Amino acid sequence: MNNFISLNKVSKFFLKKNRIKALTNINLDFNLGKIYSLIGPSGSGKSTLLNLISLIDKPTLGSITIENRNINYEKQNINDSYRSASIGIIYQNYNLLNDFTALENVSIAGLALNNNPKLADLNAKKVLSSFGLSKRLNHFPSELSGGESQRVAIARAIINKPKIILADEPTGNLDLKNAKIVFKTLMKLKNKNRIIIFATHNREFAEMSDCKIEMIDGNIKSINGKLQ
Ligand SMILES: Nc1ncnc2c1ncn2[C@@H]1O[C@H](COP(=O)(O)OP(=O)(O)OP(=O)(O)O)[C@@H](O)[C@H]1O
Numbered sequence: 756m757n758n759f760i761s762l763n764k765v766s767k768f769f770l771k772k773n774r775i776k777a778l779t780n781i782n783l784d785f786n787l788g789k790i791y792s793l794i795g796p797s798g799s800g801k802s803t804l805l806n807l808i809s810l811i812d813k814p815t816l817g818s819i820t821i822e823n824r825n826i827n828y829e830k831q832n833i834n835d836s837y838r839s840a841s842i843g844i845i846y847q848n849y850n851l852l853n854d855f856t857a858l859e860n861v862s863i864a865g866l867a868l869n870n871n872p873k874l875a876d877l878n879a880k881k882v883l884s885s886f887g888l889s890k891r892l893n894h895f896p897s898e899l900s901g902g903e904s905q906r907v908a909i910a911r912a913i914i915n916k917p918k919i920i921l922a923d924e925p926t927g928n929l930d931l932k933n934a935k936i937v938f939k940t941l942m943k944l945k946n947k948n949r950i951i952i953f954a955t956h957n958r959e960f961a962e963m964s965d966c967k968i969e970m971i972d973g974n975i976k977s978i979n980g981k982l983q
């Protein structure tokens with residue numbers, strides 16, 4: 756499907772003492788089978804954009820369509836179900852549940868979609884093993900390295916085979932060696948029925964995407980180097 760995700764004249768303002776324009780009149784399309792990178796200085800709007808696509812935050816102006824469906828940000832239940840079935844989210848600081856093991860962190864996400872503990876457990880073990888973590892299944896987050904934690908977080912994000920993967924600076928907390936391992940893990944998730952969008956400050960990683968979106972002050976500065 757062309758334009759699997761479309762942002763139409765999307766703006767996001769935050770009301771503090773002054774009005775902060777985090778995003779201004781953004782038009783963007785995302786197609787299945789492609790990996791997109793978001794790059795730009797701190798404060799340029801990368802996370803804000805990802806939060807809108809993840810249906811966590813709502814645009815101030817404009818609309819977003821996903822799978823040809825205009826998102827109604829008032830229908831939280833519908834959006835929550837869509838997110839748990841179709842969107843995998845990866846954060847810079849892993850966001851793992853501290854009281855649960857690596858295996859449990861992943862299998863709980865699997866349980867949220869279909870209530871079958873045995874299947875969730877089996878799938879979680881499979882994915883974690885494919886990420887080289889078969890010896891870390893019973894470790895708690897405090898017993899994992901940063902790189903391992905992020906691979907658990909990626910396993911959790913993909914356990915339900917999401918069509919959309921959103922990653923906000925997934926390698927931001929890692930040293931270069933682990934950043935490369937985690938980034939490679941993310942790139943391998945590309946397939947023709949999926950969109951991957953990641954924000955990064957690493958230009959080398961951004962260059963490896965199919966489409967590089969450069970942001971500045973809440974605007975799109977360039978797409979694949981072409982000024983907008
Ligand atoms: N909840 C909020 N309340 C008020 N202002 C916010 C909020 N979230 C973001 N902003 C502001 O919106 C702008 C865009 O922020 P955003 O977090 O999207 O930037 P970013 O490109 O992700 O930056 P970084 O590279 O540092 O993560 C910034 O000026 C920020 O201060």
Ligand SMILES: [Mg+2]
Nearest residue numbers: 801802803923
């Ligand atoms: Mg950010």
